[in-house]
Amino acid sequence: MKHLSLAARYRPQTFAQVAGQDMVKAVLSRAAAEDRPAAAYLLSGTRGVGKTTIARIFAKALNCEHAPGPEPCNECAQCRKITQGAHVDVTEIDGASNNSVEDARSLRETIGYAPMEGRYKIFIIDEAHMLTRNAFNALLKTLEEPPERVTFIFATTEAHKFPVTIVSRCQHFVFRHLSEDALTEHLSAVLRKEKMEFEEGAARLLARRAAGSVRDGMSLLDQALALGGARLTTAMTREVLGLAGQELFSRLFEALHGRDCAAVADLSRRILQQGVDIGFFVRELAGNLRNLFLLRQGGAAVLPSLHLPADEAAFQQDLAPRFSAGHLHAAWQMTLDAQRGIVQSPEPAAALELLLLNLALLPQLLPLEYLPQQKAASVTPTLPPPVPPAAQAAPAVPQPDTPPTQDAPQQPVQRPAAGSRAPEAEAEQKPDSAPTIPVATGTPAATVARPKNEAKAEAARPARPGLQRDWQAFCEFCAAEQAAGRPAPQPHLLRGLDVDWQEDRLRLTPKAQTLLHQLEKQRDTLETTLAAFGAGAPRLEFIAPRPPRGEAELIEEFSKKPELQPCLEVLQASIVHCTEIK
Template identity: 85%
Template sequence: MKHLSLAARYRPQTFAEVAGQDTVKAVLSRAAAEDKVAAAYLLSGTRGVGKTTIARIFAKALNCEHAPGPEPCNQCPQCRKITQGSHVDVAEIDGASNNSVDDARALRETIGYAPMEGRYKVFIIDEAHMLSRNAFNALLKTLEEPPSRVVFIFATTEVHKFPITIVSRCQHFVFRHLSEDALHAHLCAVLDKEGLAYEEAAVRPIARRAAGSVRDSMSLLDQTLALGGDKLTADMARDVLGLAGQELFVRLFEGLAGRDCVTVAELSRRIAAQGVDIGFFVRELSGHLRTLFLLRQAGAAMLPHLGLSRDEAACWQALAPRFTPTHLHAAWQMTLDAQRGIVQNPEPAAALELLLLNLALLPQLLPLDHLPGTSAAPSATDAAMNAAAGMPPLP
């Protein structure tokens, strides 16, 4: 039997099952319940946040035998056919491979016919930004004066490529990234349904790595579970995802606090040797610097806002006093500035090592006591790089 991925197995079938996107779900559910449906909808947002899933659920809610209603029943023949992708009145079109003006004209010819089985003809156009300008122009008149009982749903990750004439004819909904906490709760619910034991420290990095995408989080979880075993552990997650563990960051910050170039260089080599995802490592580093800076400034009063476990909170509280606030602020800014350059560098490991050494030597590389307070002060990155290269300090 073919193995179904977790993303496919737990694809939501009702609005209530969709993680996040509360505003979009509320508006579309109410539209289906009151049978007040617009001619065209534009769903935009990053990958894996539920655009196509919600479009399918909306199509089911409109054509369900119990409609109008806020949710599809998922039991009637209409709902089952749409779920299986075999409903004659619901068409999913790939905008990348059906992007010519001839495809748009062929679509217009089918629009004029009344629904054959359901209440509405629904056209879901995925990756709609791939349509050509001529194809968009061919659809303009149809969207301006649509036939009765026809609904267009455009889904796109690049809404800036849409002609404004199309956007103005659609109800536009922007899908948001899910928060790390929301993804964490979703993954835990999936693991509970699967009956799998797991460590809290294993789920949190997967949610963080997914960067707001539900589909990415499910794929990463599937990838981690492929290792097998009776329990999902933090070590499994780190091995599969190329993550650095808490103990590595603790050693790194101890080296930064002590300006220990030997330790920092050794950890840089270890990161490269273990195949740690350097791009994600820099993101994690930036997040930890933020945590340290806020704890250094506000102390324990900041803990409820940082989402740390008890062990993590104790660890970062112990490390924060070893740095000056100015050092942490400059290091945080420098890391943010360096993120894109490190990932795109032909030698990312060397670029990361240079960044970490600069972070350790920041108190020597630039006059931290004079850094804040003046708009004319150079950026932390520019000043540190100039000093490291032997250039005189900028005024």
């Protein structure tokens, strides 16, 4: 006896048996119950979500001997013939192999005849986006004014390829991916019908791997059950489908926490040797980073919403506090951004290894020179010491006993005025509770506290040599400040400027008058951020942009240039077109 796949054996025969798509089922069931079907329907969505299945159920509901009704009976002769694909009035057409204009014309000729056995003549066109434009045009008039008792149902995975003239003549229903919970419940119900013992984690793993497609989930379940055994376990499912196990992820996160590049490279090689599905591995890695970030921020309170098995929940709950929230958030975002590139890369294994190495070294990728100088920092940037203006004219006095070093740059001593406290004393007595910024070094991450009166303190300090004229670094510093939730000018306003940055003056010229007004509004914020950046307090000057000049004015100006006169005289030429390049 021929073996039927689980997808064919458990294909739904009523609207109630279809998993998900509640809105589509409700509309079509009501149309069948009231005997008011539309002339044409367009069912679009990803593969394996029930488009063709619902089209057949709708055809049975319209032609059932007990119609009109919300569901087919599946017992009468009409329902059985449609289920077997032998009904003369229900025609299923493959759009890929019947896509010419001749096929559309023959279809129009068939439409003219009344139904022979059923109540309606129904045409189900699968993969309808494969029809040619001429074939679509041949159907336009028929769809607009179809004969009585005729219904078209188009099923497609690429609705954007349909002409607008066709879509406007159809009732369009978009089928959505099934949620992981709904697909897990559906696969569990199939396993119970098969009288198969299983772990809930195995069913959830199959649902996650199917990515919202019921047919893919059923095919993967068939593949997992082909190994045999009295019980379907999560470990066996991972082994059959070539998926990474929890042990691999545990070793990976240990390597990421220890920034062990050798261990990361070894794990990348093992993933390739074991034949692990790289695309799904990256998806699972992104999911694990998301769970760790939520656990790091919300603790055990978020566990019920993650729907994790007990062993995975305990593992991730212990692992989350070992990483900083910033590290997990950045790693999660990097993994999501790299997912498509890894799958489509000609060298996916190398792309995956590069991603994992970047995740391991992520805390060291933040440049220290872009961070504001802080008194409480445990790491001192290797910058040359500032030179006071008075010391620049004075001769250097050698001090052989205490030679200066780069590791400990000397800071100018500021003596407090009489009757006032030193800023350091106030900072020690009134510790600030502002958020901290993680700083990457060769040792475990240190934290730098940012006091509330930092802007005033930084404004009084002299500019740091080497940074006061680096406008690109200042723009990146502003972006980092905004990402940390601190006030800073908008980076897009700063990157489109002509900048003239001198020792004590900063002249900014925008490209348009509107940008000039926006810069004026952010003058105070810009001055505060410059002080936090370590550039001191330069005098800000906003220069109005030059109004655009006409072509006649440009031609006149260039015609008078002395270097062009010999060329124009020899060639007896003149300038007829001139464009100002900004």
